[in-house]
Each structure stands twice: as C-alpha cells, then as structure tokens.
Amino acid sequence: MAPLVALVAGFLAARLAGLLGFEALDAWQPSLRVGLALMFLFATAAHFHPKLRPEMIGMVPPRMPRPDVLVTITGVLEAAGAIGLLIPATTRAAAVCLILLLLGMFPANISAARRHVAQGDPIGPRSALQALFVILLALTLV
Template sequence: MVEIVLLVAFAAALLIIRATTRRWNFALSGRIAMCAMLCFTALGHVMFPQGMAMMIPPFIPFKVELVYLTGLLEVAGGIGLLIPKFRKLSAILLIIFFVLITPANIYAAIHHIDLQKASYDGPGPAYLWFRLPLQLFFIAWVWYFGLRKP
C-alpha cells in the first residue's frame, strides 16, 4: 500500500508541477512523493501503536513511546526533504532511519506480527521477500531524489 501512495503521489506531483510551471521537475516530485508516503506511514503509528510496539524486540523499553516518536520522525524527515536547507541532512537521516527500522520488520515477520490487529497471526517470514526489497527501494528513492546531484 505504501508503495502505491509513493508512486501515485509522484505521478500527481509531476503532473501538477508540469501543468503549473510548464517544466518537468522529477527531483521535486520525488521528494514530494516521499514526504506524502512518510506522512501516510506516520498515520499507522497513531492508528496502530500497540501492533507497531509489538514489532520492537522485548529488550527495548518504552515501545509505544518509540512508535509515536518514529512517526514524528517520519513526518519531520519528509518535510525536511522539501526544505532546501535541510534536504541533504534529511535524506541522510531518512536513509539511516530506513536501515535502523529494518530489524523491526524482520522481527515482526519472524514472529508473525500483524501490526493492524496487534496479534501474532501476520504473514510471517514470507513477507520479507517483499518488505526487504521495498526497504532498499525506499533507500534508493531518498538517495536519488534527495542526495544525488542533478
């Protein structure tokens, strides 16, 4: 679902920018799309905090608080991509963020966590065949549209 939000937001931003400026701006469209996707995923932190907290290994304290904090970080990172002064720093921090949350996705898959229902009947390890390449795609997207020199 998040990849659909990313791609639809990219297409919409690209077409709106083209219609208003008569120019194609792929870099800005890519950053707008990532911001939109991150705001969308941040909603999950508010809507499903208990399920998302289950994705965090037991040795880490303050799980629900960490879920809310990471949701805020997603929004801040997305907005940062849109502010020229903070674009590079935001892109670097988002790439680090995507790397750091990968273990939580692996943990959730191994333990069959369904974050929406806060239960242990999720899709399991097979989910990683989709999620890990998607995580790499997000990292590449942020690098391409946030760090790469035009």
Template sequence: MFDLVIFLVVALLGFRLLGMLGVGRFGTWPAGAAHAMAAMLVVTASAHFVPESVTVMPNHADLVRMVPPSVPYPDVMVYVTGVLELLGAAGLVLAATRRAAGICLALLFVLLLPANIYAAVSDVPFGGDEATPLWVRIPEQLLYIAVVLWVARSAPRGSVRALRHELVG
C-alpha cells in the first residue's frame, strides 16, 4: 500500500512540472493534487475488477478478503467501491465537480477505514504480500482524506455552466 503514496507523490510532481511548463490545467498545487489523486484512484479502482487469477497486482479476491464479516455482500461492495472510486476520479479531474468529488471521496475513505483496520488486525494478505500493518494503513488513509479535502477546499465553486464549458469547450 505504501507504493500508492509514492505513486501519488510522483504523479503530483509530474503534474506540477507540466503546470510549470505552461499546462494551465495543472497550474496550482491543488489542481495537480486533484489529478494525481485521480490517477491513483484509477489504479486502485482497477483492482476491484481484476480476476483472482491475476497475481501481478491486487485483485478482486484480495479486496473481498479485506471486507469485515459484518458487512453484507462483500463481493458486491467491492464492485460498488470500485465504481465510486472511478466516479470520484472523474469528478476530481473536472474543476466544476472537484469540490463535490473531494467531499464525497473523503466520506468514502472514512467509510473504507474499517476495512483497512480489519485487514491489518486480522492479518489479511494483500496482492500476494504480507498484510499491511495498522500503523501504515491509518496514516495512509488519513493522508488521502487530507488531500481530497484540501483539493475540495481549494476548488472553485462549481456550476452547471462551468461544467458544460469544461466538457464542451
């Protein structure tokens, strides 16, 4: 899981470099962070749909094992959270929906925290590796919450007209 933090930081620096080179979309740190988080979410969401036979990366079965026993329909929940991550990523990329997406993703990350705690406490392996310890999982989840809330707070107030302009040009 710590690899995701590295991915997030490298993506952020890459987007900011593009911003410094004149790509206006990545002109601020919050905009770069929004795109970096979106890229990371596409990567993490992909695992929700990868069959168990794929062992080069975390897969659907790995994520199902993380779901606490008290949560009904763990298989379905993994698919649903994957879709929500993809929708959140799309929302972060569009400036007009960035605020709402950041707030919704923060809520999603809070709701996913029990699964991360369960996986660490129950020593659930992930992606063929040993279980990620709790002392790594919780700060990592808090980092993601902080980033999406910072992005949401920095985003311009969205409007239908701004979204239409962004989509159509």
C-alpha cells in the first residue's frame, strides 16, 4: 500500500506544480512519470533498508540462487528505471524495462504470498497493485 501512496502523492504534487506554472509538469503524463518514479524510488529503498531487506530477501523463491544478490540487482534496476522515467530521452525505454521487471518479479510476489513470508498485502491485492503499476507505466508510452 505504501508504494501506491507514494505514487499518488507524487503524481498529485507534480500535477499541482504543473498547474502552478512549472511548464514541464503541465500535463498528466509528465506528472504520472514523476509519481511512478517516486514510487519506484520508494520501493528501491526497501531493497536496501536494514529492517526491510531481510523480508525482501525472504520473498525470493527458494529455488532461485543468491536471493541477496537478486534483491540488490532488482533494487538497482528499479532505481535506474525511476531515474530513466524522468529523462525525456529515456522515458520510453525505462517504462518498457520497468514493465518487464515487474512481470519478472511477479512470481516472487506469488511465492511470498503463498509462503506467508512477507508482511503486507495478500496475493489478490498484491496482484491488483502490480497490474495497476504495469498499466500506468504503459500509459506513459502513449
């Protein structure tokens, strides 16, 4: 739920800035990219925060090698994607890569929900959020 709050708050703040005269944000798509970037940076922080990292590592399906390294890699990729969303020349590539990353990480969410490893949303709401994030990323492509 916290990533959704970051996304909505970032979008609304960026949209307000656009309405107040910050020309680069005077449309819904740039504001959406800001909200998505903030959400992914928020998620990135969880990959490295000392209290949250063990839970993230525990979400990795047991059959995957080196869960700690996978969590680090996905955190770095989320940060790179978030930054890429904010750079006009890389927005499209970043959105596509983040969509692929979300789809690739989805099995970990299912595994975590089934094994009751991570706190947070059960599989239904978790899946709905993932789908929402993918849809919103796709909207930045149009």
